[in-house]
Amino acid sequence: xxxxxxxxxxxxxxxxxxxxxxxxxxxxxxxxxxxxxxxxxxxxxxxxxxxxxxxxxxxxxxxxxxxxxxxxxxxxxxxxxxxxxxxxxxxxxxxxxxxxxxxxxxxxxxxxxxxxxxxxxxxxxxxxxxxxxxxxxxxxxxxxxxxxxxxxxxxxxxxxxxxxxxxxxxxxxxxxxxxxxxxxxxxxxxxxxxxxxxxxxxxxxxxxxxxxxxxxxxxxxxxxxxxxxxxxxxxxxxxxxxxxxxxxxxxxxxxxxxxxxxxxxxxxxxxxxxxxxxxxxxxxxxxxxxxxxxxxxxxxxxx
Numbered sequence: 001x002x003x004x005x006x007x008x009x010x011x012x013x014x015x016x017x018x019x020x021x022x023x024x025x026x027x028x029x030x031x032x033x034x035x036x037x038x039x040x041x042x043x044x045x046x047x048x049x050x051x052x053x054x055x056x057x058x059x060x061x062x063x064x065x066x067x068x069x070x071x072x073x074x075x076x077x078x079x080x081x082x083x084x085x086x087x088x089x090x091x092x093x094x095x096x097x098x099x100x101x102x103x104x105x106x107x108x109x110x111x112x113x114x115x116x117x118x119x120x121x122x123x124x125x126x127x128x129x130x131x132x133x134x135x136x137x138x139x140x141x142x143x144x145x146x147x148x149x150x151x152x153x154x155x156x157x158x159x160x161x162x163x164x165x166x167x168x169x170x171x172x173x174x175x176x177x178x179x180x181x182x183x184x185x186x187x188x189x190x191x192x193x194x195x196x197x198x199x200x201x202x203x204x205x206x207x208x209x210x211x212x213x214x215x216x217x218x219x220x221x222x223x224x225x226x227x228x229x230x231x232x233x234x235x236x237x238x239x240x241x242x243x244x245x246x247x248x249x250x251x252x253x254x255x256x257x258x259x260x261x262x263x264x265x266x267x268x269x270x271x272x273x274x275x276x277x278x279x280x281x282x283x284x285x286x287x288x289x290x291x292x293x294x295x296x297x298x299x300x301x302x303x
Contacts, residue, residue, distance in 0.1 A: 003031040004031070004033075114192030118194070124203040166183060231302065262283060
């Protein structure tokens, strides 16, 4: 299975060579990579371009600045037509040597049905690997995807059917908060398969320039929860559901109905009415505390 990788590059000379080297060291060697640079031309750009001279599988493209969502999703169109799968790479992580092999093995038998592979991650800091991201125990679903993303982009691999669907719908997702959350919603929403691998496959580097970061523990977790009270979580759900409306006819009838009921529950008048309407739905976040926090946000009209 030939995997096409989109590496999103933006204005940082640190760590990109380590990431490229970890991709070159993959046990699954049938891959090509497009480095899509949407930042100013800097030392990073020169480093990235130099790798294309040493490895014919890697190409470089200077793209118009449009944000990380567009850089990744539109980058899927830059992959060769014969790619049988598509993947995303951040510029500052390190991939375990079996990352692509595990994904390819998981995606091998779904034929024309869209399928998305995602996985857990190691958390990498200046002290080395300090732990792993949360282990999700509930099965992936569209109901979960409406309120939570469990498919981090730096682990995602799409089979050919999902890759084709993502390419066709990429322009419709221009307003989403995050491309990976969108793909989790899209693939689960159309009745595709989402495979969550509990084995970490990426060393996810945490540093001051992270756009999102792990945000699952300690002060970062608390900061993220406080941001809910400023309307950020509600705005993000607004962005994601608006994009889902643009592909409404592609969703399964069951998921169309769920999306309608979810949107109606969010609009219900009064805190208790919103809570009752939301609790009638199968939507649920993975962790118990996380879900209770979501319900509290529903009551306060922050979700």
